[in-house]
Amino acid sequence: MKSVLLVNKIKAKKNIGSNRSKYGIIFALPWIIGLCAFYFYPLLSSMYYSFTNYNIAGSSQFVGLTNYIQLLNDSMFWTGISNTLIYAFMQLPLSVVLGVTIALLLNIKIKGQGIFRTLFFIPSLVPAVAVAILFQWLLEAQFGLVNYLLDIVGITGPGWLGDPTWAKPSVVMMSLWIIGNTFLIYLAGLQDISQEYYDAAEVDGANPFRKIWHVTIPLLTPVIFFNVVVGLINALQEFTLPYTLTSGTGSPADSLMFYSMYLYNNAFLYMRMGYASAMAWILFVLIMIITLIILKTSKRWVFYQGDK
Amino acid sequence: MFNFNCMRLPFLMISIFILFFIFGCSTEESDSSAENNETASNDEQSEDDVTKLTYWHNWETGPGGEEIQQSVAAFNKAHPNIEVEPVYVAADGGDSVSSKLVTAVAGGNPPDVMLASRYGIAEYMDSLTLLNDLAERDGIDGDIYYDWAWGESTFEGDILGLPYDGTSRALYYNKDHFAEAGLDPEDPPTTIEELEDAARQLTEQEDGRFNQFGLIPWLGEGWLYSWGWSFGGEFVDESNQVTANNPQVVEALEWMTGFATELGAQNVLSFANSQGSNAQDPFISEQVSMVVQGNWVMAQIEEYNPDLNYGVSYIPTPTGDDFTTFLGGRALIIPKGVEGDRLEAAWEFVKWLSSTEEGQKHKEIKGEYSVLPEVNDELFGDIPNHQPFLDVLPNGRHRPVVLAGNMMWDELAKAPDLVLDGQGTPQEILDRVNETINNAIEQEEARRE
Numbered sequence: 001m002k003s004v005l006l007v008n009k010i011k012a013k014k015n016i017g018s019n020r021s022k023y024g025i026i027f028a029l030p031w032i033i034g035l036c037a038f039y040f041y042p043l044l045s046s047m048y049y050s051f052t053n054y055n056i057a058g059s060s061q062f063v064g065l066t067n068y069i070q071l072l073n074d075s076m077f078w079t080g081i082s083n084t085l086i087y088a089f090m091q092l093p094l095s096v097v098l099g100v101t102i103a104l105l106l107n108i109k110i111k112g113q114g115i116f117r118t119l120f121f122i123p124s125l126v127p128a129v130a131v132a133i134l135f136q137w138l139l140e141a142q143f144g145l146v147n148y149l150l151d152i153v154g155i156t157g158p159g160w161l162g163d164p165t166w167a168k169p170s171v172v173m174m175s176l177w178i179i180g181n182t183f184l185i186y187l188a189g190l191q192d193i194s195q196e197y198y199d200a201a202e203v204d205g206a207n208p209f210r211k212i213w214h215v216t217i218p219l220l221t222p223v224i225f226f227n228v229v230v231g232l233i234n235a236l237q238e239f240t241l242p243y244t245l246t247s248g249t250g251s252p253a254d255s256l257m258f259y260s261m262y263l264y265n266n267a268f269l270y271m272r273m274g275y276a277s278a279m280a281w282i283l284f285v286l287i288m289i290i291t292l293i294i295l296k297t298s299k300r301w302v303f304y305q306g307d308k
Numbered sequence: 309m310f311n312f313n314c315m316r317l318p319f320l321m322i323s324i325f326i327l328f329f330i331f332g333c334s335t336e337e338s339d340s341s342a343e344n345n346e347t348a349s350n351d352e353q354s355e356d357d358v359t360k361l362t363y364w365h366n367w368e369t370g371p372g373g374e375e376i377q378q379s380v381a382a383f384n385k386a387h388p389n390i391e392v393e394p395v396y397v398a399a400d401g402g403d404s405v406s407s408k409l410v411t412a413v414a415g416g417n418p419p420d421v422m423l424a425s426r427y428g429i430a431e432y433m434d435s436l437t438l439l440n441d442l443a444e445r446d447g448i449d450g451d452i453y454y455d456w457a458w459g460e461s462t463f464e465g466d467i468l469g470l471p472y473d474g475t476s477r478a479l480y481y482n483k484d485h486f487a488e489a490g491l492d493p494e495d496p497p498t499t500i501e502e503l504e505d506a507a508r509q510l511t512e513q514e515d516g517r518f519n520q521f522g523l524i525p526w527l528g529e530g531w532l533y534s535w536g537w538s539f540g541g542e543f544v545d546e547s548n549q550v551t552a553n554n555p556q557v558v559e560a561l562e563w564m565t566g567f568a569t570e571l572g573a574q575n576v577l578s579f580a581n582s583q584g585s586n587a588q589d590p591f592i593s594e595q596v597s598m599v600v601q602g603n604w605v606m607a608q609i610e611e612y613n614p615d616l617n618y619g620v621s622y623i624p625t626p627t628g629d630d631f632t633t634f635l636g637g638r639a640l641i642i643p644k645g646v647e648g649d650r651l652e653a654a655w656e657f658v659k660w661l662s663s664t665e666e667g668q669k670h671k672e673i674k675g676e677y678s679v680l681p682e683v684n685d686e687l688f689g690d691i692p693n694h695q696p697f698l699d700v701l702p703n704g705r706h707r708p709v710v711l712a713g714n715m716m717w718d719e720l721a722k723a724p725d726l727v728l729d730g731q732g733t734p735q736e737i738l739d740r741v742n743e744t745i746n747n748a749i750e751q752e753e754a755r756r757e
Contacts, residue, residue, distance in 0.1 A: 053755045056410045058434030061755065164729050251722060253729035268400065268407035269714045271431050
């Protein structure tokens with residue numbers, strides 16, 4: 001009797017073990033179903049639609065690579081790509097430099113540290129649409145506050161958002177204003193750096209700047225790396241700020257026609273969903289390639305604590 | 309025993325999920341069946357049944373919202389068997405709600421009637437119920453409407469919707485500025501030449517900064533469409549082929565940009581692009597002396613700067629006669645998928661709002677023009693500033709109805725910017741625009757075949 005019970009118990013344990021993965025799947029089922037229905041299905045169907053002239057409502061036909069070929073001949077497509085890349089290459093380095101600098105400053109133990117941290121984070125709580133409208137006022141060419149201040153110090157400010165050369169830098173400025181999330185991650189990264197390194201540097205007689213350059217920055221590179229990848233993906237998909245600023249027109253002179261804006265216009269304004277799907281996949285591949293390049297180079301400039 | 313117990317949990321989970329699904333589906337079903345029951349029971353009650361209609365519009369506040377509310381209330385009162393419920397749907401891209409409509413139609417849950425910007429509707433005509441049969445049955449045709457109203461509601465013989473209202477453009481000028489500059493405030497310019505002279509006299513600048521602009525051609529409603537037609541241009545030919553590079557249109561763009569360059573293109577460009585609206589509108593805040601604007605601006609002036617001493621005149625033309633204007637406006641459309649009784653009721657509502665005097669007289673609230681000539685005289689005939697608008701209404705022009713209307717609008721709207729940015733001469737830019745639009749139309753035609 002006893003032995004039978006024991007055998008039963010062992011069997012049961014075995015069963016629990018083999019059933020564990022089943023439980024896992026069962027518990028994850030709602031999310032798996034949701035992911036399939038609302039994520040993978042649209043994703044895969046957009047792949048299919050990119051080979052058709054789908055327009056949501058009417059009949060559509062398979063057109064092969066026509067959309068892709070046509071995109072390569074679409075001057076606005078190239079305008080969108082160049083605008084977006086120019087923006088990303090301006091915004092990304094600046095956001096790294098600014099984010100790290102702010103994080104370093106906010107990491108200094110001074111009175112009111114918490115207040116400063118809060119103050120710098122607050123802009124990130126403002127929705128992007130509100131930021132766009134706010135800056136529209138600040139950067140107004142004739143009566144804007146920014147040009148007024150520049151005027152006081154004797155500089156004639158440019159037309160900012162009205163001027164094709166200054167429009168993109170203006171948007172970069174806006175996006176840097178809401179950098180809170182980024183520097184928060186840097187700040188966490190800074191706190192992660194072991195005090196031992198600083199102590200060792202101190203013993204070797206390093207001044208604060210050398211400490212930053214030789215200790216802090218190298219050990220912060222994993223966090224910088226993370227922010228670069230995420231920031232790049234966000235920058236290449238920038239939509240809200242330019243769309244709100246120009247109501248989707250990309251004025252002046254197409255200088256704010258970002259890639260995802262042209263994509264949106266094609267999908268929902270010109271009713272060319274197939275064309276827009278093709279654009280989306282090209283953007284995906286583009287982001288993938290750039291991210292892979294960064295990943296490849298990361299071995300050379302990212303240092304993890306405890307690495308040899 | 310243990311075995312059984314262990315298996316119970318997964319079974320329990322699965323059955324819960326199955327229950328969830330059944331429950332989820334059944335609530336949906338019961339919702340729709342409740343709706344069906346509603347309509348079914350309404351059908352049973354036959355005579356005193358009420359067909360409920362959903363009416364999408366994108367004016368919630370201000371006089372526009374009031375106009376919607378009042379006209380719907382009047383309709384509901386006059387039609388006890390139909391109850392229209394106006395539903396505000398926020399505009400997306402441009403001033404229409406087309407993307408929401410298309411997705412609603414694709415999802416099988418369209419509104420019964422929608423108020424839409426007229427010029428873009430051909431692009432999504434796949435989502436519309438064509439009204440040819442109903443219109444023919446009830447004897448509705450273009451004869452009762454202005455040409456621009458009917459013309460912009462139809463596409464190659466198909467009636468896409470019935471016109472709802474008309475928005476018109478004219479030259480607004482600041483009478484005080486005219487007097488200060490030594491111009492006669494009661495004799496606004498009528499030829500392009502006079503306009504240029506007046507603009508030069510009215511422009512004041514001080515160390516590179518403009519205090520007052522005489523005229524920025526494309527400010528406000530000074531679209532290439534507005535000037536193109538005034539210059540005698542045509543945007544489509546007889547076969548409805550887009551002709552954005554028509555010689556007169558090129559001439560209009562040359563004039564618009566050339567005139568701006570003379571004033572210092574960069575200044576003008578950044579000024580015009582960073583213009584505000586309402587209280588910041590440069591004409592209302594008296595920074596600009598002359599502007600091509602729409603009739604609705606009169607209400608804004610009343611609200612934000614009632615002391616503004618302004619006059620309204622025709623948009624000048626090279627010859628000083630043959631005045632015309634750019635007429636926009638909205639149409640009432642019935643989405644695809646509205647059928648049976650609902651379609652009849654929706655058609656009744658659309659027909660009443662568009663083609664009857666009672667339906668059209670609410671235009672007074674927002675100050676837009678009726679699509680029926682006789683109503684306008686009644687509503688606006690004795691208001692002096694409306695006179696120049698009313699005079700040119702019969703010759704008003706509408707944007708071509710083509711399969712890429714939205715794209716055509718966007719491309720033409722930015723043409724002056726592109727020229728001033730040095731991306732090409734007016735001829736080159738318009739050649740490019742023309743090619744882009746015609747290519748898009750060709751593809752759309754290929755899809756439809």
